Amino acid sequence: MATKNNLKDDSARVTDGSAISVRNLRVKYGEREILHGVNFEVPAGETIVILGGSGSGKSTLLRTLVGLELPSAGEIWMRGKNFAAMSEKDRDELRKKMGMSFQGGALFGSMTVGENVSLPLREHTQLDDSTIEIMVRLKLDQVGLSGFENYMPAQLSGGMKKRAAIARALSMDPEILFFDEPSAGLDPIIAAGIDELILKLKKAFRMSIVVVTHELASAYLIADRMILMDKGVVVANGTVKELQASSQPRVRQFLDRVPEPELTGEFDYLQMLTGDVPPIRQ
Amino acid sequence: MSLTETIGSATINGVAYIGGLARLATGSLRAVFVEPFHGKKFHISRSVHQAMAVGVEALPIVSLISFFIGTILALNAAYELRKFGALQVVASAVAISMTRELGPLMTAVVVIGRSGSAFAAEIGTMKVNEEIDALETMALEPVDFLVAPKFLAMLLMVPCLTVWADFMGVLGGGVFGVSAASFTWGSYIRATLEALQSRDITNGLIKAAMFGLTITAVGCMEGFSTGLGSEQVGRSTTSAVVKSIFMVVCVDLIFTAIFYFTAPR
DSSP: OBOTTSOBOSOOOOOTTEEEEEEEEEEEETTEEEEEEEEEEEETTOEEEEEEOTTSSHHHHHHHHTTSSOOSEEEEEETTEEGGGSOHHHHHHHHTTEEEEOTTOOOOTTSOHHHHHHHHHHHHOOOOHHHHHHHHHHHHHHTTOTTOTTOOGGGSOHHHHHHHHHHHHHTTOOSEEEEESTTTTOOHHHHHHHHHHHHHHHHHHOOEEEEEOOOHHHHHHHOSEEEEEETTEEEEEEOHHHHHTOOOHHHHHHHTTOOOOOOOSHHHHHHHHHOOOOOOOO | OOHHHHHHHHHHHHHHHHHHHHHHHHHHHHHHHTGGGGTOOOOHHHHHHHHHHHTGGGHHHHHHHHHHHHHHHHHHHHHHHGGGTOGGGHHHHHHHHIIIIIHHHHHHHHHIIIIIHHHHHHHHHHHHTTHHHHHHHTTOOHIIIIIHHHHHHHHHHHHHHHHHHHHHHHHHHHHHHHHHSSOOHHHHHHHHHHHOOHHHHHHHHHHHHHHHHHHHHHHHHHHHTOOSSHHHHHHHHHHHHHHHHHHHHHHHHHHHHHHHHHSOO
């Protein structure tokens, strides 16, 4: 069912071509619900960018998709199985088909770049050392870090750390790649380099990619579809053009970079914090 | 909260903490001794690297402290024994005290300060930098990857360090014995060997192994429970040291009591 702005609503449609299908996903931290029934799909071979402001739930959503958080309700379908309801052993098997690049890189400081990239291969395959070395060089070449195998993470710049993290995420030739704020903390030139790398990977490998970011310029460049999250719900889901043409107030506020209105009293502040309508004062 | 509620809450939290330590320890020991027979890899090289840091690099400080402890023991024992003209008992007093108690305990304290705190800091920093999350997303169990090698290293190295500490303590006592208590090196060593029973050494080594497991469990547990931010890493490290010392003394009490009540009369 399409809205008048041609943006699909948030009902999930399970199709055979979906790499990920999220249905009515709810996630709680303690008693506080962060995601309130999220629905969307990631078509196979496409790049989905999840946008949203701070506190919108996009990072929680990403952590749930890779199994770092368990949902309180709902389903996450990948490869015909409900990832959220799997045993830990089955979840680990599926994780070998995924790659994740963290915001700060999350490279292991006690290992060289080469050792970081080869870690999944050494742990999950029976490949011999020489084959693993070749694969590491190949992955580093793909991300533009040829010759950096013996460098320690502390010796790398921010952009190089991100590239090394991407190489590690690619080491097992994943079917789905996740990025958490790939351009965060980088200058525009280096960030553009990371965007180009994501585009290159997309074209070369046709893998499904999920990117969480709040950088609009990156999103417009790399996305096939964009999802805008706000306060734990999906408020828009469509192609770049569809979102850019949307007249939904929250979408326009985010894409046009309109700041939140000034808070004039304590009740406005309370409403901003809780998202609730305050009781009427007698 | 009333006093009863406070005591109850503290008791529940304490028991839950010990349960968490036991789970960490059993998970790690399974990863070392059981999983390799079911096809899961365990890289012994990581344990070797940890053993170098825990054991070999601690030798100088353990040697010095144990030597001084041995000398202090001899001095304190001699102070009382000379009143009864029984200075020749100094060698036995030092040997038994070192092997049964002070060797394992002082070694554990040194290891807590060097390694227990390092474990908490290392794992805490990894948690803050999302490296623990990265391990999970690569289908690598953090306990198997990070904690199990440390457990194996400590299980082997703390008893070895304790043996060395016992030797250095006896040597320290011997320096006093030879210089101020009319011993020769030969008579001091003979007196030491006559006093020692294999049970003394065995009990000391069992305690040392248990101390090693305790220190590893507490250090790693505190690391995993680090909150966000570098300040929390400092908090975890301090907490690891304090809790490790307390837990080691508790374990010492338990095992000393066991050895007492199971000793042949």
